[in-house]
Amino acid sequence: MNYLSISGLTKSFGERVLFDSIAFGLDQGQKAALVGQNGAGKSTLMKIIMGLELADKGEVVINSGIRVAYVHQNPTFAAGMSIYDTIFDSGENEALAVVKAYQKATLEAENGRADEKLLQTLFDRMDSLQAWDFDYQIKEILGKLGLHDTDVPVEKLSGGQRKRVALARALLAQPDLLLLDEPTNHLDLETIEWLEEYLSTANLSLFMVTHDRYFLDRVTNMIFELDDRQLFKYNGNYGYFLEKKAQRKEQEATEQEKAKSLYKKELDWIRRQPKARGTKAKYRVDAFEQTKEKAFKKTEERELSLGLTTQRLGSKILELDKVVKQYGDKKLIDGFSYTFKKGDKVGIVGPNGVGKTTFLSLLTGLIEADQGAVTKGQTTVFGYYRQEEDRFDESKILIDTVKEVAEVVTVAGGATITVSQFLNRFGFPPKQQHTPIAKLSGGERRRLQLLLVLITNPNFLILDEPTNDLDIDTLNTLESFLDDFPGCLLIVSHDRYFMDRLVDHxxxxxxxxFIRDFPGNYTDLREEERERKEEAARLQREQKREAQKEASTPAPVAAPVSESTSVRKATFKEKQEFEAISQELEELQAEKETLIAQISAGTEDHERLLAWSGRLQEVDERLDALELRWLELSELAGL
Incomplete structure (x- = not known):
């Protein structure tokens, strides 16, 4: 079944054409991502699909028989409403409305204002809609997204909290088609991993804009790329996209070289013919013009280059000695000490609100420690890229904004170049350099913010969520630059790929x-945490078995009790059941791994994709039931 259909869609802003006559569709069960360079028009396309922006021409058709939910890149809500009212302020989902009404009636009953007739009516309605599981799902989603106090007014929320509220509202609407614009921005790593797992197994169609490469690889089975005003389709995940895009670029380069060779031959023919146009073969003249256009076609491919020099670091860089910082009763840093060494590349992880940004402010001297000392070396020059977007003068043009910081830039090797040349290297061609700041996209603004940090040639870089809104090409270039960065590097990021590639600890x-210094990258940390949880679960199971054995052992009596009567032995039938369950558990676990791999790889057969998702849910439920029975049987003697 077709859920979304786009045909002949064109959008431009002035002379700048974002996309021209693009067409694509999304069917039931497909999970697709939209990628492209900053400013290519990804967010604009999403807004057009949701009716928030008008196209110049073309058509967007959404199946009228499906539910659609949309999460904006920077969601806003009506003031005066609580988180709870904002999440449940949708009448499209009947089960959602009934659960909300039942929860409200139950709360009133607890406060002595029970309406027995209403409660019974809602109870019956919950039964008929099978909404009890949905009630559990509501609690799970709100808990996983960290929305525990739902009475807080939405106008008091931070950007990250608003994104969580928007995600909760969209997921609980149980949409058939879910549209997400940069869903992982402002989320902590644990929440991103939960959302990744949820979306990869959910029975819905998905269309999203994201730069998170692990997220792309594990959730999507189709990728659309906006490039040079056109849309390209790749039936696979992010790894498949990279492979096929490289092949496409290579083929385009080959075709352009062939066109240039043919153009030279045809140009010679054109020059040898009489000047009067009517005496030449019209079809050949037309073909010549097409060849010329193809041979000298200018693409908007950016070639970013971040070859910059850095100031030399001395022997003393930055020292923290028993630093303490707290606000009221909340202690964020408790006696932390560390001495930075040349070439240190450190990542910072932890849930939102635990003190990461406060820590960065302490290092850079923006705030002072309550106790302890932060000592900076004389040659240390900070470059601090903040999570919050810098406030630019919207009326100024791009090049003038940069010239306020520096007129020339020192690049690797010690040579100096003009600001215009540096902007061109940073993906802002000369034509765009005279664009007002107000006309830059969100990603282009973030790239400008990064440029203004690097242009000062720092030797100690502090990057707080640097990957937000940057396109994949810019991220790849930034990672290559940071790989070779000779100074110190401190990164706070929810981008797991970015962290894994760059940090040493x-x-x-x-x-x-409490701050722990962990020797490894993010994936190493998650693996250690997984092993620690498995070990804790194993110990808990052993303790449970011991407790059950002690409880089942009768108290000592005067007459001796035979060993056979102290612990019940498994019957022959129970032994057979235990062996059968053990075998089935192995088979189901293998099937589950196969299903997850199939769903991640994707397929054009959407009926098959839906069947896989449904079977995965059945397998999970069966595993839960069998594991419980396996534990019961394993307590019996003789097994």
């Missing part, structure tokens, strides 16, 4: 002011 903020 982590400062793990574990709460209550």
């Amino acid at each position: 982590l400062f793990v903020f574990e709460g209550n002011g």
